Amino acid sequence: MTVYRRIERFADPQTSKTPVQKEPDPQLGNDIIPAARYTSSEFADREWDRLWTKTWLMGCWEGDLKNPGDYVVTDLKGESIVLTRDEEGGVNAFYNVCSHRGNQVAYGACGNTQTFRCSYHLWEYNLKGELITVPDPETFPQGAPCDKLSIKRLACATWGGFVWFNMNPDAEPLEEYLGMIPEHLDPYHFDQMALVNDVTVEWDCNWKASVDAFNETYHVIGTHPQLLSMLEDYDVQIDCYERHNRYLIPFGVVSTHVPDGSGISQALKGYASMYGFDMSNYKGDGLGVRRAIQKHLRKNGKAMGFDYSDLNDDQLTDDYHYMIFPNITMNIHCNSMMLFRQRPHETDPNKMYFDLQNYAMLPKGAEAPERPVHRQFKHGEDSIGEVLDQDASNLANVQRGMNSRGFRGLWISDQELRVRHFHKTLDDYLFRDSIKWVK
Amino acid sequence: MTRGRLISLVPAAAVPEGGKHVCSAGGLDVLLCNVEGTIYAVENRCSHASSRLDAGKLRGHTIGCPLHGARFDVRDGSALAAPATKPIRSFEVVMEGGKISIVEPAPQPARPKFGPLG
Numbered sequence: 001m002t003v004y005r006r007i008e009r010f011a012d013p014q015t016s017k018t019p020v021q022k023e024p025d026p027q028l029g030n031d032i033i034p035a036a037r038y039t040s041s042e043f044a045d046r047e048w049d050r051l052w053t054k055t056w057l058m059g060c061w062e063g064d065l066k067n068p069g070d071y072v073v074t075d076l077k078g079e080s081i082v083l084t085r086d087e088e089g090g091v092n093a094f095y096n097v098c099s100h101r102g103n104q105v106a107y108g109a110c111g112n113t114q115t116f117r118c119s120y121h122l123w124e125y126n127l128k129g130e131l132i133t134v135p136d137p138e139t140f141p142q143g144a145p146c147d148k149l150s151i152k153r154l155a156c157a158t159w160g161g162f163v164w165f166n167m168n169p170d171a172e173p174l175e176e177y178l179g180m181i182p183e184h185l186d187p188y189h190f191d192q193m194a195l196v197n198d199v200t201v202e203w204d205c206n207w208k209a210s211v212d213a214f215n216e217t218y219h220v221i222g223t224h225p226q227l228l229s230m231l232e233d234y235d236v237q238i239d240c241y242e243r244h245n246r247y248l249i250p251f252g253v254v255s256t257h258v259p260d261g262s263g264i265s266q267a268l269k270g271y272a273s274m275y276g277f278d279m280s281n282y283k284g285d286g287l288g289v290r291r292a293i294q295k296h297l298r299k300n301g302k303a304m305g306f307d308y309s310d311l312n313d314d315q316l317t318d319d320y321h322y323m324i325f326p327n328i329t330m331n332i333h334c335n336s337m338m339l340f341r342q343r344p345h346e347t348d349p350n351k352m353y354f355d356l357q358n359y360a361m362l363p364k365g366a367e368a369p370e371r372p373v374h375r376q377f378k379h380g381e382d383s384i385g386e387v388l389d390q391d392a393s394n395l396a397n398v399q400r401g402m403n404s405r406g407f408r409g410l411w412i413s414d415q416e417l418r419v420r421h422f423h424k425t426l427d428d429y430l431f432r433d434s435i436k437w438v439k
Numbered sequence: 440m441t442r443g444r445l446i447s448l449v450p451a452a453a454v455p456e457g458g459k460h461v462c463s464a465g466g467l468d469v470l471l472c473n474v475e476g477t478i479y480a481v482e483n484r485c486s487h488a489s490s491r492l493d494a495g496k497l498r499g500h501t502i503g504c505p506l507h508g509a510r511f512d513v514r515d516g517s518a519l520a521a522p523a524t525k526p527i528r529s530f531e532v533v534m535e536g537g538k539i540s541i542v543e544p545a546p547q548p549a550r551p552k553f554g555p556l557g
Contacts, residue, residue: 197553222506224489225488226490336553336554358557380524385557386489386557
């Protein structure tokens with residue numbers, strides 16, 4: 001067995017606002033994870049009935065609902081949901097469907113409006129989805145009462161600069177669902193970050209294959225060897241919580257998979273320069289760059305316009321990588337956050353929508369950039385960056401393998417504990433009939 | 440059209456027929472390949488997973504990536520075999536005074552960078 005060197009942690013568990021202590025690993029066994037859950041329409045139907053329509057889901061960036069009348073339309077499988085900011089400052093979610101004949105009431109991905117007027121017969125709704133006008137109401141002998149024919153509303157709440165919704169009428173409060181997440185992530189102040197990139201890529205794989213890919217660093221040696229000179233992929237702390245999980249990836253250091261960690265690659269230099277750290281005065285080796293960047297940011301962060309007072313030293317360099325069940329992946333750094341939202345395809349379990357959003361913390365006084373225009377394309381038509389392109393190129397083949405009669409199922413290592421934890425949590429939703437929301 | 444300046448690399452003897460040689464030019468890792476007496480220069484970096492190509496096998500005009508088996512044509516950098524789908528950069532080679540030079544490549548358009556991973 002290879003014994004690798006360890007990566008030192010500098011976060012003080014006593015003072016760190018984001019808890020850093022290692023959680024005891026859950027005992028989830030070593031069973032094969034069956035491939036059918038990635039390919040079967042029956043399984044996807046069960047997910048729809050028991051997962052997607054029962055859990056809290058991220059709807060949009062709250063920055064897109066800044067002003068009264070702002071709205072966003074978000075799609076999930078066949079469902080379309082409207083998220084709005086009303087005149088009283090509240091957020092609302094309702095189904096994008098007119099109570100009259102089923103037409104959609106909101107068009108386009110986002111916009112600003114005072115009311116939603118159905119283009120079919122001009123039934124009109126306010127920003128809360130309440131019906132306010134019906135043309136020729138006297139021709140409905142059964143009545144067309146505005147108070148009874150409002151659009152069905154969904155639970156809706158905000159956290160972390162995002163708007164969340166839940167189709168389950170008996171949903172627990174968002175706060176309860178998120179559990180430890182706000183305590184862990186509020187120190188990053190996502191609500192002060194700006195959206196700088198917004199892309200949806202259609203991938204030829206099941207949505208869970210994408211979640212899995214980002215829930216382990218075991219694939220870095222094979223898929224992203226260029227990263228071995230600038231991040232640690234083996235000595236990674238994994239923590240599983242009730243339904244969410246995380247790992248803490250040291251960045252700015254040569255991987256322990258590289259026997260001689262003293263070298264300083266261009267990638268490592270590039271990483272340091274992202275934080276304004278001048279490598280020309282650096283006298284140490286590749287193993288010390290991470291700590292040097294941490295000290296540099298602690299000393300100079302304020303002068304550079306950043307407030308790192310709520311973050312521990314490791315958070316200044318490392319990727320605190322969180323998965324908010326079921327479909328949100330966050331790569332979190334002190335100045336940026338890369339968010340993936342993994343959505344299932346409408347009908348085909350072999351396809352999915354990969355929403356990529358990049359957020360940046362702006363230095364104090366900097367003007368917020370214009371909101372980027374959302375782009376959507378199929379994998380291969382455009383690049384979303386070298387690392388994610390590498391992941392995507394694997395996943396289409398992985399999905400083909402899931403459909404192979406020769407594939408036994410997923411054979412999971414300890415390094416992939418988050419994968420197993422994710423599937424166990426999913427099973428809790430899909431197969432545990434005693435939980436309260438199952439009708 | 441004006442040609443970019445020449446970057447002198449190594450003596451021609453450093454790359455014997457059928458051989459490869461890696462050198463650094465303008466911040467790039469350049470792989471020189473000698474195929475039947477002609478020198479070709481490509482970026483020493485696979486377009487799939489960024490692995491170095493110099494440890495791969497040179498067969499005819501084809502260089503193979505040792506990591507995942509992608510193959511490229513050293514004459515123009517084009518991708519010949521999966522998993523690579525994008526070409527690698529190739530550089531114009533000039534032989535002068537027994538030395539191998541390449542024409543300084545035009546800077547590549549920078550992609551916006553949003554964070555450490557892309």
